[in-house]
Amino acid sequence: MADRRELLVDATPLPEDLDPRLRRQLTFVIEIDRLKTVLRQSPLVSAERRENDAEHSWHLAMMVVLLAEYADEPIDVGHTVQLVLVHDLVEVYAGDTPLYDVAGGQDQLERERLAADELFSLLPDDQAVRLWALWDEFEERTTPEARFAKAMDRLQPLLLNWMARGGTWRTPGVTADDVRQRKAVIGDASTQLWEAGRQLIDEGEARGWARPAGESR
């Protein structure tokens, strides 16, 4: 491929005589190191900087392990963890699209599908197919595991915003109603977690950390 993107591994290629299948897998493992440099909007609780996608994915995986009991339908924890591990991988090429970025949201799926094509094709075919399946499952949310994974993806930044006393809730033009609407998907997986999440948003609104409806700036 004449116009192949430069891969991280190109800087220090792996030995030519490694087993070819393993060599492709390690190339992928090295390439996804990029996820550690893709910044999200959410502020960390523990330091004065924004969170990156790798940290976010780890945090979601831990939340699946700890909060699975709140799923309204039984879920397979190991499978759900794999969904959250994989769900943001495509952002190594597509970048993060902030939740409240309406313009960026328009072509997000198209950009991410192109990125998935490019990234997953680094792997042996059987594994590329498997990552596509995990990513599609997360996006389509037709399984209880995917719904729960999505709920974690919405609940985690909600907790970070609570700790930041606003965080991205303070995005210009965004009201507490917008936040509730974007987060309501938590309720598709867990009645109790959405109840708690909504309580944090309501309380944040009452404390002035999110704008009341009708007061959009």
Next chain:
Amino acid sequence: MADRRELLVDATPLPEDLDPRLRRQLTFVIEIDRLKTVLRQSPLVSAERRENDAEHSWHLAMMVVLLAEYADEPIDVGHTVQLVLVHDLVEVYAGDTPLYDVAGGQDQLERERLAADELFSLLPDDQAVRLWALWDEFEERTTPEARFAKAMDRLQPLLLNWMARGGTWRTPGVTADDVRQRKAVIGDASTQLWEAGRQLIDEGEARGWARPAGESR
């Protein structure tokens, strides 16, 4: 407790009327945000900085998903992922102990057990017991899953060091033989991955990225 450590959540306490069990779990979820600030020695491939524990744990989890086929004994992928997710949690209080830090390694287990006691006790008892069990399993390496998790923990920085053309292999006093000795545990889980790992170390030594034996500085 009069001398309780200040928790991250203390800065912005969660509402008092949240369900008490969920409140403890969310307190823990917020507290482990600290893992994103615990720096390891390994340099990232994708940026000019060191890796943190949360990024490292995510990377290991991805490697389990992608490389499980190389385990000499069959492993449960979902369980192995949970082992790597949990294995470094205690470092939120105990800090990272570099692999080639012999002095720090002496009391490492004791420091980490105290940290586990403090951290895991934030959770409801049943979950504290569960995290202790996962952490002990990882440390004891008596299951195929724990051996594979440990292998990932040794292979991942090996890849980062390869990409850095030395990285922590250049630690003063460390030779290529020391590196091979510390990494040989990969072979307890996977003959093929240890073969590949050793090949990278041998090649690194040949290229002058690690010191030959007998030439310790």
